[in-house]
Amino acid sequence: MKNHVRNLLLLCICIGTFQVLQAQDFYNKLYDTYNSYKEESIKTRRFTHDQIIPLITALKNKPFFEVNRVGTSIKGKSLNLISFGQGSTDVFLWSQMHGDESTATMAIFDIINFFQSDDFKDEKKEMLSNLRIHFLPMLNPDGAELFTRRNALGIDVNRDALRLQSPEGKTLKRVRDSLEADFGFNLHDQSTYYNANRTPKPATISYLAPAFNYEKDINDVRKRAIKLIGYMNNILQQYAPGQVGRYNDDFEPRAFGDNIQKWGTSTVLIESGGYPNDPEKQEIRKLNFVTILSAIYAIANKEYEKVPQEVYFKIPENDRKLFDLKLTGVQYELLEKIYTVDLGINTHEVSAHNPNGYFDRGGIADMGDLSTYYGYRELDASAYHVVPAKIYPKAMHSVGELMENGVKWLLKDGYAYVVIKNIPADMNASSVPVHILAEEKPIQFSLHVGANPTFFLQKDGKLQYLVINGFLVDLEQPEKGFGNALIYK
Ligand SMILES: [Zn+2]
Numbered sequence: 365m366k367n368h369v370r371n372l373l374l375l376c377i378c379i380g381t382f383q384v385l386q387a388q389d390f391y392n393k394l395y396d397t398y399n400s401y402k403e404e405s406i407k408t409r410r411f412t413h414d415q416i417i418p419l420i421t422a423l424k425n426k427p428f429f430e431v432n433r434v435g436t437s438i439k440g441k442s443l444n445l446i447s448f449g450q451g452s453t454d455v456f457l458w459s460q461m462h463g464d465e466s467t468a469t470m471a472i473f474d475i476i477n478f479f480q481s482d483d484f485k486d487e488k489k490e491m492l493s494n495l496r497i498h499f500l501p502m503l504n505p506d507g508a509e510l511f512t513r514r515n516a517l518g519i520d521v522n523r524d525a526l527r528l529q530s531p532e533g534k535t536l537k538r539v540r541d542s543l544e545a546d547f548g549f550n551l552h553d554q555s556t557y558y559n560a561n562r563t564p565k566p567a568t569i570s571y572l573a574p575a576f577n578y579e580k581d582i583n584d585v586r587k588r589a590i591k592l593i594g595y596m597n598n599i600l601q602q603y604a605p606g607q608v609g610r611y612n613d614d615f616e617p618r619a620f621g622d623n624i625q626k627w628g629t630s631t632v633l634i635e636s637g638g639y640p641n642d643p644e645k646q647e648i649r650k651l652n653f654v655t656i657l658s659a660i661y662a663i664a665n666k667e668y669e670k671v672p673q674e675v676y677f678k679i680p681e682n683d684r685k686l687f688d689l690k691l692t693g694v695q696y697e698l699l700e701k702i703y704t705v706d707l708g709i710n711t712h713e714v715s716a717h718n719p720n721g722y723f724d725r726g727g728i729a730d731m732g733d734l735s736t737y738y739g740y741r742e743l744d745a746s747a748y749h750v751v752p753a754k755i756y757p758k759a760m761h762s763v764g765e766l767m768e769n770g771v772k773w774l775l776k777d778g779y780a781y782v783v784i785k786n787i788p789a790d791m792n793a794s795s796v797p798v799h800i801l802a803e804e805k806p807i808q809f810s811l812h813v814g815a816n817p818t819f820f821l822q823k824d825g826k827l828q829y830l831v832i833n834g835f836l837v838d839l840e841q842p843e844k845g846f847g848n849a850l851i852y853k
Pocket residue numbers: 462465552553
């Protein structure tokens with residue numbers, strides 16, 4: 365090779381590497397400075413249309429943004445499109461068509477704050493001169509009001525892309541068509557029990573380039589989405605290593621993602637799953653912020669085009685092999701024989717009028733040989749015997765009486781139920797690891813799928829752990845890692 369050709373080649377490689385390093389630097393800074401963009405008025409997963417309207421209204425006074433009311437939900441709530449940027453490539457992002465999937469909505473308001481800040485001028489200039497960005501946050505505000513998946517008609521908006529009966533679905537289609545968007549982002553939440561295939565890591569973020577036909581063909585439109593996801597994955601892996609999954613790509617003819625891909629918009633589905641010790645999904649919100657901005661930046665500078673398609677197909681598929689708590693090999697006595705069983709335990713949210721908006725109810729999801737499964741929390745319980753929990757024999761007069769003395773002494777003696785005479789009417793869960801009964805009644809104990817898991821674990825003749833309402837409680841520090849117990853009225 366001639367020297368000057370080689371030098372030129374080296375120079376090109378160096379510039380390429382430099383660009384990648386520069387981009388990496390940008391993402392690291394984004395990740396590190398995230399808190400300065402975080403929209404502080406939203407702190408938890410459950411928030412309503414009323415809470416985002418002031419944020420949207422405030423943008424109307426800023427010339428940088430164009431805000432348009434593009435539709436109305438069944439119950440009359442506004443659907444708003446927030447647009448900015450001067451470029452010719454239209455990027456359209458919508459969130460929360462399922463009312464109880466709010467993670468990306470939070471991230472959208474963080475990203476809007478980012479674009480209002482004075483930081484990262486060069487990167488923003490590149491994005492805003494090449495792109496016009498359109499956000500439609502909270503497409504299903506009636507569902508969000510109740511924190512339910514479906515809309516006020518009771519249908520799944522994501523199965524309404526063809527029949528278009530819901531005003532929410534009609535709005536999404538009309539906006540997509542009017543923009544003829546080049547790129548679309550369909551922003552959802554998935555089950556927290558998904559893991560990256562054959563690993564114990566949760567699929568904290570899963571991506572999909574939806575198929576547009578049963579054959580799962582790859583045309584230029586879908587190929588752009590596939591390459592873009594490859595790029596997003598390469599970035600996100602640095603902040604959530606191993607916690608990225610690839611969503612099932614079976615064609616669903618009624619779904620929006622599949623149809624929007626078919627209508628010519630390169631479509632990326634982002635699903636927010638679970639992250640250890642992040643029940644309100646604030647860490648996942650941050651990952652949404654980074655991954656969405658990485659996509660926007662890569663579309664603007666076309667860096668995603670360089671990523672081979674294989675990167676996407678190498679992302680591990682989503683599997684559903686996680687439990688909230690997995691106990692391995694507990695010793696369980698049934699009809700005078702002892703059996704070794706693994707227990708897979710999950711806790712489900714029950715909506716309630718309390719500060720969190722919900723309480724948790726535990727259940728045994730599976731039992732037997734669960735050696736192919738994982739838990740957010742795991743305990744090797746092979747040296748432990750299951751001991752049923754008892755009711756404390758003396759009724760208490762009030763919840764205050766229970767709180768006054770703490771619960772350690774009750775638990776040490778094997779009591780995990782107390783009878784309390786006066787339970788406040790508005791109290792719907794116990795904040796200490798003891799179930800509260802309105803009256804004395806016999807407890808039928810058995811381990812079976814669906815049962816509320818409440819029992820002690822005994823080792824060498826001593827009670828060491830309590831499993832109550834699905835939470836594992838170390839008797840030495842009973843408040844640690846505990847959510848709530850139940851009230852049986
Ligand atoms: Zn969804």
